[in-house]
Each structure stands twice: as C-alpha cells, then as structure tokens.
Amino acid sequence: MANFILRKAEPKDVSDILRLIKELAKFEEMEDQVILTEKDLLEDGFGDHPFYHCILAEVPKQQQSADGHVIIGFAMYYFTYDPWIGKLLYLEDFYVMKEFRGFGIGSEILKKLSQTAVRTRCSSMHFIVAEWNKSSIEFYKRRGASDLSLEEGWRLFKIDKQNLLKMTDEE
Amino acid sequence: MDIITKTLFVMELAEYEKVSDQVKIAQRDLEQDGFSKNPFFHGIIAEVPEHLKSKEDSCMYFFTGHTKVGYSLYFYTYSSWKGRAVYMEDLYVMPEFRGKGIGKALMSKVSQLGLAAGCTQLNFTVLDWNKSSLDFYLKQGCWDVTSDLGYHCMRCEGDALEHLAQGGL
Numbered sequence: 001m002a003n004f005i006l007r008k009a010e011p012k013d014v015s016d017i018l019r020l021i022k023e024l025a026k027f028e029e030m031e032d033q034v035i036l037t038e039k040d041l042l043e044d045g046f047g048d049h050p051f052y053h054c055i056l057a058e059v060p061k062q063q064q065s066a067d068g069h070v071i072i073g074f075a076m077y078y079f080t081y082d083p084w085i086g087k088l089l090y091l092e093d094f095y096v097m098k099e100f101r102g103f104g105i106g107s108e109i110l111k112k113l114s115q116t117a118v119r120t121r122c123s124s125m126h127f128i129v130a131e132w133n134k135s136s137i138e139f140y141k142r143r144g145a146s147d148l149s150l151e152e153g154w155r156l157f158k159i160d161k162q163n164l165l166k167m168t169d170e171e
Numbered sequence: 172m173d174i175i176t177k178t179l180f181v182m183e184l185a186e187y188e189k190v191s192d193q194v195k196i197a198q199r200d201l202e203q204d205g206f207s208k209n210p211f212f213h214g215i216i217a218e219v220p221e222h223l224k225s226k227e228d229s230c231m232y233f234f235t236g237h238t239k240v241g242y243s244l245y246f247y248t249y250s251s252w253k254g255r256a257v258y259m260e261d262l263y264v265m266p267e268f269r270g271k272g273i274g275k276a277l278m279s280k281v282s283q284l285g286l287a288a289g290c291t292q293l294n295f296t297v298l299d300w301n302k303s304s305l306d307f308y309l310k311q312g313c314w315d316v317t318s319d320l321g322y323h324c325m326r327c328e329g330d331a332l333e334h335l336a337q338g339g340l
Contacts, residue, residue, distance in 0.1 A: 021251045021252070024251075025251075025252060030252065033252045033253075034251075034252045034253075035252065035253055035254075036250075036251065036252060036253060036254050040254045044249065044254060044255060049209060051247055051248070051249040051254075051255055052249040076249070076251055078248055078249055079211060080211075080246055080248060080258060080260070081204065081211045081212040081244070081246050081260060082260065083201065083212070083244055083260060083261055086204060087204060087211055090248065092248075092249055092250070092251050093251040107338070108338075110335060111335060111336060111337075111338045114327070114332055114333075114335035114336035115336045117332060117336070118332065118333065118336045123328055123329075123332075124326050124327065124328035124329075124332065125326070125327045125328070125332060125335075126324065126325065126326050126327075127325050128322045128323060128324055128325065129322070129323055129325055130320065130321050130322055130323075131321035131322070131323055132321060137323075140325055140327070143327065143331060143334070143335050144327060144330065144331025144332075144334060144335070145325045145326060145327040145331065146325065146326050146327075147323050147324075147325055148323070148324040148325065148326050149317050149322075149323035149324050150323065152298070153298050153299035153300060154296045154297075154298060154299075154317070154324045155296060155297050155298070155299055155305075155315050155316075155317040155318065156294065156295075156296050156315075156316040156317045156322055156324055157294065157295050157296065157297055157308055157313045157314065157315055157316060158292055158293070158294050158313065158314055158316050159282075159292065159293045159294075159308075159311065159312060159313040159314075160291070160292050161286070161291045161292065162312075163311065163312030163313070164282040164285065164286055164290075164292070164293055165286065166312060167275075167278065167279045167282045167311055167312070168279055168282050168283045168286065
C-alpha cells in the first residue's frame, strides 16, 4: 500500500509538473503537442494572478518510482465562469504514474479537488475526456459525472494563434 | 459593462438557447464575481449610437430603446500543452442587430485581448443544433475539437460533487 501525501505545488516543482504533463500527453498520443516550458509554468502558476493551480501526490524517498521520482501524480486546475450558475472548477490535467495506480491516490486527488470546489463556492467541476478513453469515462461516470457532449450536444471548438491573428487583422 | 445590462443579456442568451429556467445566478453574484480585485470573468459590450438604438421588443424583456446591443463574456484558462488560453463563455448580439459584423467584431476584440495577454488559443463550446453559429465559427477558421479528436465535455455537480468531496465512490 503506497504511503503518500497530497500538497500544493511550489515553484521548485515545475520540472516534475512538466514531466507528468508530458507523460499524460504521451498516453494520449499527443506528446509532440506539448510546447509548454518550465519557465512558462513558473511564470504562469506562481505570480499574483496564477493562470492555474496544481495539487501533487508525493511518496516518501524509500517508495520512489523506478526512475527515481517522488512526485508521482498531479492535478492541474483553474476557475472558470458560467454566467447562469457562477464559478466552476475546471480540471485541466489529472494523472497518476502507472506503477502507483490502484492505491486510491487518484480518488484522493479527486476528493481534494471536489472539496476545493465546494469550499470556493463552485457549483460544478468540468473537464474533457477523449471518447476512446473508456476506463476514464467509466471512472468519472461512477462518480456521478455527466457527459455534456452526449447528453446536451456540447461541441468544444478551438481557434489557434494563426487564425486569431487573422481575425484581429480583419477589423 | 454595467451589471444590469449584463444580467439582461445573460437572460436573453439563455432564452435563445431555450434554457432560461436554468439561470440561477443573481445580479449580485455577477457584480461580486466580475468586478472585484481578482475577477472571475471579463466582459466586452457592443454599443451603437443613440440614433440607432433598438426598436423591437426582445423576448419578454422589453429591449426597446437600448444602445448596448451585444456582448461577450470571457476568462483566461490554461492548456497543459500550450500554456495561456482564453475561453469565450458567451457571445450574443440582439436579433435586430445581426448580420452587420457585430458578432465578428466582438470575437475579434476577445482575440486581441487574448493575444495581448500571451494566449495562443481561443476555446468555446457550441451546441450541436446551432447550425448558424457552427457555420459562423467554422468560417472564422475554428475547428470542432469534439468532432475531430473525440473530446467530450464532462460535468460533476450538485449531489455528485458533494459526494465526491466526502470521498464517496
């Protein structure tokens, strides 16, 4: 049974955060999409108005991962807004290293996030899941999450920097 | 943007999306959350000169004689792959002022502000039955992440959220 603690990320953790972001992206077969750097994470997460918050799961040194890491799971989140119901907590990334799964670490992280949501008066927690990721979808549905894309027809759209620039030029 | 107009716009947009009974927020909440030192959202409003003010009644909220004819509500988010991003939560133009480029101008303004803040993408959701909006956005160079990558928007709220907070499985 893994002994672990959950704590808020600190500036010294950015290298571990980036490592875990890349691991999760690799699992989603999107590793080449990660262009974020440690410098970005430092600037964007630890100033006066952070763009994101992070919870980390840490194990004692004697239980470190096969490749020598003690930070073995994380969740990255931020606050969004729905003008009908108010503040929401948006879960951007949520990941536990494979060798540390099955010990309830993921569930504890989710519990911590939900407590944060309730404490900060958020009505809801939102996130996206790829439709092929059946085990994650089941994990969330078991905990009462609803699939807004299926149930209400929500489609997520994106416009990238190139097209944003084009739009601002066309005034 | 004054809070009364914003509240009325939120109601009109909800009416358009056919879900006005789901608007639980009060004017007081919008005021606290949008206009304090660390706002949870930002807003832009489209305004016309006095001589072009609205003529038609809009839904049940009697929108005659208004110069504020459209708005966009947005906030900053974070992509773990690309960094800073901007999320456009609401974009709305009163029916009698559509087809004049106001929607495009509002979206362009949000894009400018996003780029100035160091964002590399703009995200938003569209309901799948809203054909005219889907067409408008695809024309601006947007793409449908749900269709193309199979990403589904999920939500955990109310009892489920409380249950999760108590460690329930």
